Amino acid sequence: MSTPEDKTPERISDAEHAVMEALWQRSPLTASEVCDEVCEKRGWSLATVKTLLSRLVAKNAIATEPDGRRFLYSPLLERADYTGSESRRLVDRLFGGRAAPLFAQLAEAEALTDDDIAEMEVLLKELRK
Amino acid sequence: MSTPEDKTPERISDAEHAVMEALWQRSPLTASEVCDEVCEKRGWSLATVKTLLSRLVAKNAIATEPDGRRFLYSPLLERADYTGSESRRLVDRLFGGRAAPLFAQLAEAEALTDDDIAEMEVLLKELRK
DNA sequence: GCATTACGACTACGGATGTAAACATGAAGC
DNA sequence: GCTTCATGTTTACATCCGTAGTCGTAATGC
Structure with a gap:
């Protein structure tokens, strides 16, 4: 039956997110393979990965x-x-849903590379249509 | 901006952030005044606000x-x-530190208003100098 | 003066999270 | 067959977070 896809908007925690990244990069993976990807980087044991997977x-x-x-x-x-x-979520929480202030913020924090700026210009041009 | 001595950049939680917003808007405030600002909106009791303030x-x-x-x-x-x-933090965690993908993301999610786009054009023009 | 009140400090408590060990069980080697 | 390894399941436990109650005490009303 076409599951009504009970959209479970369960929050993914930070540690869980690291595991997701591994799986997004390549999948399917076994638990140990996931561990190979992340354990060293985060100083985790296989047990930790198994918990996060569960x-x-x-x-x-x-x-x-x-x-x-x-x-x-x-x-x-x-x-x-x-x-x-x-x-x-971030834009809503911090900037009342407006994206522009977020970029102003990043600009001020010098978190925008030249490449970012160039890419965003292209994107903006697209959006203007 | 920052004083000579850096205080540990402790993470501010979501609930705490709501209190901060009230104080950023107007300060100084007493605990009850903060409560007046946020308790109704979030369904909190004064006790909760006092805890968050502490x-x-x-x-x-x-x-x-x-x-x-x-x-x-x-x-x-x-x-x-x-x-x-x-x-x-978000840009680092989700987009490897690049802001452009975040922008693309928001664009795709139709989270950009016309105003946002206009503002960002101005911003980008500034930055390109 | 004494009761009430307003307030900060301390305590509480369930759920999420980070981190992991203990356990059960089947596969694989010998 | 028995030992050992790999693997998922259960349990653990400290910390943080959301939410709030209780306590001690100073101010305030009368």
Whole structure:
């Protein structure tokens, strides 16, 4: 049955997000493969990754597919959806939903590279149409 | 802006942020005045506000000035510093430090108003100099 | 003066999060 | 068959966060 896709907008935590990044980059992956990707970088043990994977499954953010003994994990939540909602959240919380002040902010903080500026100009031109 | 001695940039939580907003808008305020500003909006009791104020004091985000029997609270952390670091954080975490993808993201999510676009054009023109 | 009140300090408590160990179980080697 | 490894499941535990109640005490009303 076409699941009404009970959109579970469960928040993904910071640590969980690191695991998601690994899966967005390549999937499906086993738990140990995910660990290979992130454990060193974050100083985690395999156990930690296993916990995070379980929590992500519970949050409906990733899917499991049995592969003999173990599971293969792949993202259910798409990266764009995640980054989109997180960005939105920030803009809403900090700038009353307006994006312009956010960029003014970044500009002032010198967080904009020349490339950023160039790309954004192109994008703006697109949007103007 | 920043005083010689850097105080630890403790993270401000979501609820705490609401209190900060009230103080950024007008300060100094007493605890009850802060409550007047936010309690209704968030469904909080005065007790909650008092807790949040204490935590913010502990985090060195606001200052207290005794006014007889009670305190007057004012922000120590400036709004621009907060929004700046939060924005930066998001851009780093989600877009590898590049602002352009964030912009693309917001554009795609139709989170950009015409005003935003207009303002950003002005901004970009400035930056390109 | 004494009760009420206003206020900050301290305490509470459930849920989320970061981090991980213990446990169960099946596979794989020998 | 028994040991060992790999792997998911359960349990653990400290900290933070959201939300608030209680306590001690000074101000204030009468």
